[in-house]
Amino acid sequence: MEKLGVEPEEEGGCDEGDTEAWAMELADVGAAASSQGVRDQVLHTRNSSSRVIVHVDLDCFYAQVEMISNPELKDKPLGVQQKYLVVTCNYEARKLGVKKLMNVRDAKEKCPQLVLVNGEDLTRYREMSYKVTELLEEFSPVVERLGFDENFVDLTEMVEKRLQQLQSDELSAVTVSGHVYNNQSINLHDILHIRLLIGSQIAAEMREAMYNHLGLTGCAGVASNKLLAKLVSGVFKPNQQTVLLPESCQRLIHSLNHIKEIPGIGYKTAKCLEALGINSVHDLQTFSSKILEKELGISLAQRIQKLSFGEDNSPVIPSGPPQSFSEEDSFKKCSSEVEAKNKIEELLASLLNRVCQDGRKPHTVRLIIRRYSSEKHYGRESRQCPIPSHVIQKLGTGNYDVMTPMVDILMKLFRNMVNVKMPFHLTLLSVCFCNLKAVNTAKRGLIDYYLTPSLSTTSCSGKHSFKMKDTHMEDFP
DNA sequence: TGGGGTTAT
DNA sequence: ATAACCC
Numbered sequence: 001m002e003k004l005g006v007e008p009e010e011e012g013g014c015d016e017g018d019t020e021a022w023a024m025e026l027a028d029v030g031a032a033a034s035s036q037g038v039r040d041q042v043l044h045t046r047n048s049s050s051r052v053i054v055h056v057d058l059d060c061f062y063a064q065v066e067m068i069s070n071p072e073l074k075d076k077p078l079g080v081q082q083k084y085l086v087v088t089c090n091y092e093a094r095k096l097g098v099k100k101l102m103n104v105r106d107a108k109e110k111c112p113q114l115v116l117v118n119g120e121d122l123t124r125y126r127e128m129s130y131k132v133t134e135l136l137e138e139f140s141p142v143v144e145r146l147g148f149d150e151n152f153v154d155l156t157e158m159v160e161k162r163l164q165q166l167q168s169d170e171l172s173a174v175t176v177s178g179h180v181y182n183n184q185s186i187n188l189h190d191i192l193h194i195r196l197l198i199g200s201q202i203a204a205e206m207r208e209a210m211y212n213h214l215g216l217t218g219c220a221g222v223a224s225n226k227l228l229a230k231l232v233s234g235v236f237k238p239n240q241q242t243v244l245l246p247e248s249c250q251r252l253i254h255s256l257n258h259i260k261e262i263p264g265i266g267y268k269t270a271k272c273l274e275a276l277g278i279n280s281v282h283d284l285q286t287f288s289s290k291i292l293e294k295e296l297g298i299s300l301a302q303r304i305q306k307l308s309f310g311e312d313n314s315p316v317i318p319s320g321p322p323q324s325f326s327e328e329d330s331f332k333k334c335s336s337e338v339e340a341k342n343k344i345e346e347l348l349a350s351l352l353n354r355v356c357q358d359g360r361k362p363h364t365v366r367l368i369i370r371r372y373s374s375e376k377h378y379g380r381e382s383r384q385c386p387i388p389s390h391v392i393q394k395l396g397t398g399n400y401d402v403m404t405p406m407v408d409i410l411m412k413l414f415r416n417m418v419n420v421k422m423p424f425h426l427t428l429l430s431v432c433f434c435n436l437k438a439v440n441t442a443k444r445g446l447i448d449y450y451l452t453p454s455l456s457t458t459s460c461s462g463k464h465s466f467k468m469k470d471t472h473m474e475d476f477p
Numbered sequence: 478t479g480g481g482g483t484t485a486t
Numbered sequence: 487a488t489a490a491c492c493c
Contacts, residue, residue: 147493
């Protein structure tokens with residue numbers, strides 16, 4: 001076996017783990033086919049705490065939910081419409097040329113048989129989305145949501161446990177589930193391969209469970225960090241999974257045609273990089289770190305340059321319950337205060353139901369608007385304020401009118417942003433509840449409970465609310 | 478471009 | 487409060 005003459009100069013800084021002694025370990029890692037291979041060996045060999053991460057990505061999620069709601073739609077080309085956009089569509093429709101975020105006009109032109117359902121109310125999507133996250137949390141509690149249809153799960157511990165259950169003679173019988181990226185050969189003597197293969201088996205179990213319990217199909221990608229797991233999950237596309245072995249990391253990252261395809265490099269950063277003459281992943285890898293730091297700031301510069309090598313030490317952060325609830329509506333024109341008030345009342349009514357079901361209480365409310373303007377791609381303004389405590393108490397009880405005080409607050413925020421004595425033209429209104437706090441913990445003790453028993457004894461599910469019990473001493477230890 | 482979400486500054 | 491990012 002050839003020894004690798006790798007020098008510890010290197011460019012990106014270290015991914016995770018120690019910088020020391022990795023060069024020594026390198027002596028034994030086996031043949032690297034190319035300089036790409038060398039880089040990968042460096043990254044993964046020095047890194048003794050290598051993780052196993054899965055990225056789970058549902059297929060055309062909204063369309064799937066609609067097809068479950070109405071099975072007649074199953075074999076038809078289906079699009080989900082919000083305003084004049086087809087935001088997503090099933091694979092029947094994709095075969096016929098419909099794309100995500102396509103104009104309804106263009107979509108109908110491409111595909112006259114296209115069936116459209118309205119998807120502006122996200123309630124069922126949101127509910128199904130959380131069912132998926134909860135199902136994944138049953139495998140391992142460390143689940144991070146990304147939008148409604150993607151989840152990351154850190155499988156490192158679970159893989160370790162399964163590894164310990166295996167007898168040494170069973171190691172040579174471990175198999176992959178699904179595709180191996182780049183058709184790379186598996187080396188069963190490589191513990192990193194073994195761990196990722198076990199990860200692929202868990203990913204397959206997750207997809208099976210999603211289908212059996214929820215009727216949903218999706219893709220999965222298994223790799224050593226979130227970036228790579230996400231990139232590899234989309235390689236084989238509907239309803240398939242792929243595992244990335246360390247030696248193919250550079251091939252995966254270089255398969256991207258533009259830096260904007262790296263998650264974490266968005267519209268603004270991509271424009272900025274283009275202005276510097278950086279267009280490909282290779283451009284970004286080899287660009288001067290010093291200059292990049294001056295242009296983008298040290299934090300962003302170092303992060304994205306690491307990403308360009310496939311390095312991503314960001315942890316999977318359990319999402320838990322949402323940090324905020326919001327409802328928005330966009331429209332061609334809203335130009336009077338009464339009109340705005342009506343829209344705000346609608347948004348608020350939906351939000352109050354959601355907050356009620358959540359059980360926690362928001363302590364802050366925010367109003368967001370978008371003003372009409374010919375240019376300015378992204379112009380939203382917002383005002384927020386604390387929710388008065390007497391209003392918070394009524395939230396979720398249903399038996400007191402919380403609409404009236406909340407609308408009053410929101411209209412004050414509205415007039416703070418919009419001079420209603422002057423003509424105005426809005427194209428979006430949104431109401432957001434945030435700063436959510438649990439009601440039954442720490443801060444809320446016995447005294448608070450006795451003083452406001454309706455908080456925890458009132459039903460919010462029905463048209464009216466009822467006292468569920470009387471307050472007696474023996475109810476509380 | 479919709480109707481959501483998050484974190485950093 | 488805004489601006490960036492994600493879907």
